[in-house]
Amino acid sequence: MPIHVKGASTWGVSTAVWVKDAGVWKPAQSxxxxxxxxxxxxxxxxxxxxxxxxxxxxxxxxxxxxxDWANQYLAKKLIIAPGVNV
Structure with missing residues (x-):
């Protein structure tokens, strides 16, 4: 589910979410x-x-x-580039 944010009167999709924790900005895991x-x-x-x-x-x-595997809230994405055989 994408998160939408409003900036300068325009809604857009956020590509990352950050939270302020004890005065420090950190990327949110979930x-x-x-x-x-x-x-x-x-x-x-x-x-x-x-x-x-x-x-x-x-x-x-x-x-x-x-x-990475221990974090249940971290999605793992494996991409196989075009033309690559696995």
Whole structure:
């Protein structure tokens, strides 16, 4: 679900969400939105890995760190570039 923000009288889609925590701005890992009395996940940060060359062996787990896998609110996206064989 994209988050829309209004800037200079125009609505646009936010590409990242930041929160101020103890006076320091940090990227948000997830944002929950209350809608009709129920909380729902509205934004989830993601980490992206792109395979750019042909490979005979590919293990998706190895492309992301243990910390990435431990964070349930961090989306993992694996992209295979056009023309690449896996």
């Amino acid at each position: 944002v929950f939105i209350r809608n009709a009395g129920a909380w729902a996940l509205g934004y989830k940060a993601e980490v992206v890995y792109t395979i750019t060359s042909n490979t005979a062996q590919a293990n998706a787990q190895s492309f992301f760190s243990a910390a």
